[in-house]
Amino acid sequence: MHRTDLYRNVHMGQRARLFALAVDLGNADITRSGVAAHLAARCLAMTHELRAHADHEDTFIHQLLRERAPEAADALDAEHVRLDVAFAALDEQARELPTADAEALPESQHALYLAWNEAISAYLAHLHVEETVAMPALWRHADDQELDAVFTAFHASLTPEETLDDLRKMLPAVPPAVRTAIVRDVLNAGPEEQAGSTLAAICTTLSPDQHARLYEELDVPEAWAVRAAMGQGDAAAQSSSRAASS
Incomplete structure (x- = not known):
């Protein structure tokens, strides 16, 4: 168990x-x-x-x-x-x-x-x-x-910026399934319209292979990727903080 x-x-x-x-x-x-x-x-x-x-x-x-x-x-x-x-x-x-x-x-x-x-x-x-x-x-x-x-x-004690920093430090080091589960929880806890920018912000430390695997396992809509590439609406820190405290 x-x-x-x-x-x-x-x-x-x-x-x-x-x-x-x-x-x-x-x-x-x-x-x-x-x-x-x-x-x-x-x-x-x-x-x-x-x-x-x-x-x-x-x-x-x-x-x-x-x-x-x-x-x-x-x-x-x-x-x-x-x-x-x-x-x-x-x-x-x-x-x-x-x-x-x-x-x-x-x-x-x-x-x-x-x-x-x-x-x-x-x-x-x-x-x-x-x-x-x-x-x-x-x-x-x-x-x-x-x-x-x-x-x-613990997570409630962190600022949104600290939460984002912690995720960026941790995600490259954990197995793919764990990484996907963590990121999915973060995305589910935040506004749907900010999902693309949130995902882009928390994944900046991933290798290209890790990044591709994560997007594939999340079945990320193409629109998310477009918004992320354009860097629109970076509300990722706030979304990450809500997810970590949920």
């Missing part, structure tokens, strides 16, 4: 972007103007996002976990403290990269690459605990109505 999973899809999106940044840190041409600053900014943005994600979990998920499975909640609290220390050290190293002189840049780049991969290793272990300890504990001690309420409350 399918149960509401509060971690699965968002964690898949995080993993995909963590790995992609690791690859980019390793193969970037650090000698080009602006590349060091760009890589540093991406690292800082990612650690900021992961901290915000932890805060959201603490507010919306772990409160219920503390009530029903306090030992699992204590383990996650300790994980978050440990990771925050690691992220602080990583942030400092990222900020130093653009200040390195030209001769030292290649080694500074590789040092940040190694530090980033070490942080990924620690974060993957944390995700594993959430997915194999925390979520099963919630399944044992809470019903789907309670879990759905957590999911709804």
Whole structure:
């Protein structure tokens, strides 16, 4: 029986972007103007996002976990403290990269690459605990109505822009059937006349193959595609927010 999973899809999106940044840190041409600053900014943005994600979990998920499975909640609290220390050290190293002189840049780049991969290793272990300890504990001690309420409350706390950003980050990383189901829910929750622009807005991060597969599985009317191509009526963020809160 399918149960509401509060971690699965968002964690898949995080993993995909963590790995992609690791690859980019390793193969970037650090000698080009602006590349060091760009890589540093991406690292800082990612650690900021992961901290915000932890805060959201603490507010919306772990409160219920503390009530029903306090030992699992204590383990996650300790994980978050440990990771925050690691992220602080990583942030400092990222900020130093653009200040390195030209001769030292290649080694500074590789040092940040190694530090980033070490942080990924620690974060993957944390995700594993959430997915194999925390979520099963919630399944044992809470019903789907309670879990759905957590999911709804979290999405209600997001701005329309944040909801759209979350969808764009997550959709490329999930399987086609899951992607289609998520997008269909978003479209069904919004006004029909805005469906084309909504679909176009939330699918901007998909690969061409993913985009084509999604449109095919949704059986998108040709008129939607025309409106999307023309960029008419971008009310997608508002529609996405309503869908995520429904």
